[in-house]
Amino acid sequence: MPFIDDLAFLLAFLAVISCGLMGGLFFAFSNFVMQALARLSPEAGIAAMQAINRTVLNRIFLGTFLGTTAACALLTLYAFVHWEVSGTFFLLLGSLLYLAGNFGVTLFCNVPRNNALAKLDAGNPDSSVPWRIYLDEWTRWNHVRTGTALAASAMLMIGLFLMLAMD
Template sequence: MSFVIGLTVVTAMGCGLIAGLFFAFSVAVMDALGQLAPSDGVAAMQRINRVIVNPVFLGVFFGTGALCLALMMIAVPWRGDTVWLVLGGVLYLVGSLGITLICNVPLNNRLARVPADSLEADIVWADYRARWTRWNHVRTVSSLLASASLVLGV
């Protein structure tokens, strides 16, 4: 029993960390980049997208997903009232990992192919910022709700 509680707490913390990262982008980083000249905004976001692919971020991001899966598999046989734990896992796996892989990563890949100082960058940047940020809001809320759901499950 204490193992499942500990696993739930660690998983909720991972969801909270990711929610905080996404939140910072939604309320500050993307607005700041949007105030730059398009070529500078594109160059900065391209750099951010390269730098964030590091062992610490990937470990927390995908590790939290793995913990969600483990928690859902362990918790269901452990006790009957696992709705909050399963809901938290699904919210993170679909709303954070899924949205990232299906929506944000393809946008990042498209942006990576655009020379920052090209005329095309102006057009791509405006579309990218709007769509990427919209999906980032979804990831933020999903990760936060996943964390809250896991806390309620404890």
Template sequence: MFRGPLHALTFVSALGSGVVAGLFFAFSTFMMKALARLPPAQGIAAMQSINVTIIRPSFLAVFLGTAVASLVLGVSALRSWERPDARYLLLGSALYLVGVIGVTGAFNVPRNDALAAVDPAQADAASLWARYVSGWTAWNHVRTAAALGATASFILALRLGRE
């Protein structure tokens, strides 16, 4: 099935970015809407719990493993630009590394860290929660689109790499 390690790594990256896209899609389309419907104190407490619970080896293996694979694929694409799949490998890598990892680190994690410090019972919790949901979800849409774009790019690279 696989023509070599690069082909296998591309396949794994397509799967990893697809799993991440699905997770982000779920949060963008219904999880955050459901949490926003809760009373603010309950929504805050639930999201605080989610943000702690998600840091698990299984999630980190897919999330960060795909980043490492993307980095390797991006470097490989630059080193063998003449290959028909190089442009899609580089595009998929850039989308994942910048649009998923970069956006997560620059926009979603800081919001999560700020939310972790909020006492759900404090007086201004409702306004903090409304701002959190709005801003976090907007950046999650970006991550969703980037992960989906990376998945498509890696699939196209697989297709071209077989020719």
């Protein structure tokens, strides 16, 4: 396997792991975190989610989330340039799933909702209606992120297997 293919293999291997990690994180939010927050009073739920949104902006999460985005962007370029390499279709598909379904959805759907939530006064009774809307919409988009991250991990893994099979 040429050096560039070896690098792509390593990058795809790391992307498989990090897409799975992100999918697990999003799954936890979809499966129980948001449901638990919905059971709290609006005041407590808003305050808790505001705290989560501030806390998640840390080096580990951002490094994993943005590092996975960068890996998938590089794998997309690799796939277009090295289309003849076995497995590149799946590397491309997995990468595009992550880029659109995780980075894109986060940027255009979840983050704007988080920014709007940050402006809510948790103690104001009028915040309960926007909070309920937030819970519904944010969670719906988070389901998309969960599915696409896990599907991306699976597609990237198939691409890796095919790369190994042809080596």
